[in-house]
Amino acid sequence: MPRSARELPDAIQWHEGMLLAPQHFQQLGVRGEELIAYHTATSSPFHWGIRHLKVDPVQLVSGIFRVLELEAVLPDGLIVSHVQGDDVPLELDLSEQQGQLMGKPVPIYLAVPVRRLGGRATRGDLPRYQEVPGLPISDEHTGEGEMTIPRLKPRLSLHLTDSLAQKYVGFPIARLMLREEAFTMTNFVPAQLSITRVSAIGEMCQAVATRLREKAMFLAERARTPLGQTDKPMLQQSQTAIHGLVAGLPMFEAILKTDRCHPFPLYLSLCQIVGHMTAVGGALVPPMLPSYDHNDPKAAFSAACDFVIQMLDRVSEAYTAIPFEEADGVFSLKIDPAWCDDDLTIGVRARAEMTEADVIAWMDVALVGSDSVIKPMRERRVLGAPRHRIDREQALDVVPTRGVVLFKIEVNFDDIVPGEKLSILSGDRGRREPPQEIVLYVRNPSGDDR
Known part of the structure; x- marks a missing residue:
């Protein structure tokens, strides 16, 4: 990407009778790419980063940083990719740089040479591209005239350095260090094009x-x-x-x-x-x-x-209220094994037209059990985990709101399987209206406020 508009190549003056040369089309392509990169950089200043990266963890231990899969956009707008099996492997031998990695993490940069306007793209001391044979291509209209078109692929390289030299454009994709005579990656997160919830x-x-x-x-x-x-x-x-x-x-x-x-x-x-x-x-x-x-x-x-x-x-809280998910009258919540050390305390909120007696009656005949035992419970016509109503004094620090009735569910591993979803549903085949909401109250670790 040009650092300023002055570095953009000027438009070609096309005219009748001009003799066309490869340079005309090369400059046309370069100007188009540079214009897109310039507009992208000015409208979206953080437009580069990793889309997908996979590093070989086995080779890293032995001192080879090898990229198996890569998809990224460089700061100058160049789109790059690499897969295992490409003609030129994307890797760096770390064995000769052990001293640099001792005591502190060092970035490893993904880079290509900067574009030199008017310079040779595939020749010279620092070519930006490498020539690769293209696949045979036919005329998209007739399907005939198959021919091979040579292609230019970015010449990717990896650099272990604190600061990338100005003759390259790139960004750090990892930080490495030598720990107990083994090369390891830190928890460094490189520039990203998007964030997922599992990142x-x-x-x-x-x-x-x-x-x-x-x-x-x-x-x-x-x-x-x-x-x-x-x-x-x-x-x-x-x-x-x-x-x-x-x-x-x-x-x-x-x-x-x-x-x-x-x-x-x-x-x-x-x-x-x-x-x-x-x-x-x-x-x-x-x-x-x-x-x-x-x-x-x-x-x-x-x-x-x-x-x-x-x-x-700093907000004092003795317990956490975790709502059950409701779908078609079935209330379910995945039960953490740590919650099963004691009986479960739940709050059942009545609908506007329900009374407290209606809530108690619904819970008395409700099926209470983990997903893996609900079907056998139906077949044996049993209600599952024992439950009984409790008042505020029995609930210790749980303070119920208006319309909420507290219940204690006894944890027995025949009906409640830690790690599975606990389901609470009507035991009378929906003849009674289900409550509005069910909440599990989980005491926070230790007696201190969170």
Whole structure:
């Protein structure tokens, strides 16, 4: 990509009778590529990064950094790819650079030589492309006239260095270090074209979104209690905290759930949450976050996520309210094995037309069991895990809201299998109206506030 508009090749003046040469078409192609790269860079400043990368972990241990699969866009707009089996392997021998890797991680750059306008693309000391034979191509209209067209493929290379030389264009794709006489990759995250929920940054953001929603649900439950409704200062405090927790959450979750979002808009959405969380945690003034570095995005995301978690930890909470998912009258929730050390406490919220007695009657005949045992339970006509109603005193720190009836479900491993989904559904074939919502109350680790 040209650093300024002055470096763009001027348009060719086509005229009648001109003698055409290969240079005319070469310059036409170069100008078209450079114009696209220039417009892309000015409208989307962080337009480069990895789309797919796979490194050979076995060869890395022995000192060879070998790229098996690669798809990326370089900072100058050049699209590059590599697969195992290409004529030229994309690898770097680290054995002669062990001293450079001892004690600190060093970036490894993916690079190609910069484009030299007017220079030779495949010849000279630092050619940008390599000539490769193309596949036979026929006329798309007639299907005849098959011919082979030579192609130009970017000459990719890897460089272990703290700073890439100006004669190359590229970006770091990993950080390596020598640990206990073995070459290893750090948890460095390179420039990305998109973030998925299973990526390192995606998992970090998803954890923040989950914590925000859980905390907001807890405060909302507390605000709906009779005590919360009558204690005006506590109600106002809860409403302010809930607003801070959820004000930026819908946008943050919407961007994250696309599974193809660019990291910078996601980071801006996270920064919005940082601002709202300042009031929730009592920090008053938001922190000065580090500048966003597209070549190392994890650093900025980590600082923002750490602050949000720190503010969340200041909101006192003895338990977490986790809602069951409801589909066609069946309430289900995957049960973490850690929750099975004690009986399960659930809250069943009545619909507007239901009474407390209706909720109790529905639970008395409900089927309660894990997915793998629900069908045998139906066949044997049993109700599954024992359950009984409890009051506020028996529920310890769980404060039920209006319209919520608390129940204790006894954990026995015949009916409740840790790691599986627990289902609660009508046992009278739907003759009774199901409740509006079921929530599991999970006590937080230790007796301290989170």
